[in-house]
Amino acid sequence: MLAAVMLEQVYRALTGPVTGGIRPQHIHALRLQVVLDHIREHLADSLPVEKLAELAALSVAHFRRLFREAMGVPPHLLYPGRATAAGASLLATTGLPIARIAEDCGYSSQSHLSASFRAAHAATPAEFPRAPNRNRSQSR
Missing domain, CATH: 1.10.10.60 (Homeodomain-like)
Known part of the structure; x- marks a missing residue:
């Protein structure tokens, strides 16, 4: 999945208009992937949202908002x-x-x-x- 995200980024960078930088939502894709990998590896563990936010190196409030935007559900429902x-x-x-x-x-x-x-x-x-x-x- 990470390879697909990176390939998409390269494609967009090469074919899209020059905007002066990477869009913010793409900066956090790798952080969220780290969290998803952790969830997958620790299904049997308790995973408080504070721990997930820490893994993403984000505040809890910012992590909740980004997670919901990216996944379509809040962390506790996923x-x-x-x-x-x-x-x-x-x-x-x-x-x-x-x-x-x-x-x-x-x-x-x-x-x-x-x-x-x-x-x-x-x-x-x-x-x-x-x-x-x-x-x-x-x-x-």
Whole structure:
């Protein structure tokens, strides 16, 4: 994704009108990418917005505004969606038990994963298509 952003910047710089500098929203794209990478790598961790703002080297207020502009949702709404998406991916590609998937994705319990999952996918994790596993009944 970073390569695509950089390629787009080079293309715009070479084909666009001379404006005297890079537009401000592009300056922060790399900062936000650092935050998104951190979120992806730490789905199971608590990620307060203050920590995310610190990673982006921005004030909390400025980070919230830029994040919403870039992502279309505030930071606190993106995180649960990413955890649910990670859960869906694990359900579809691994044979891990649902309780283990809930733990790995940072949910406090299997029922918390089930509630979030039902809201996002209109199905519980048990109803979602699963990867085959002969030992699914084992918790670890």
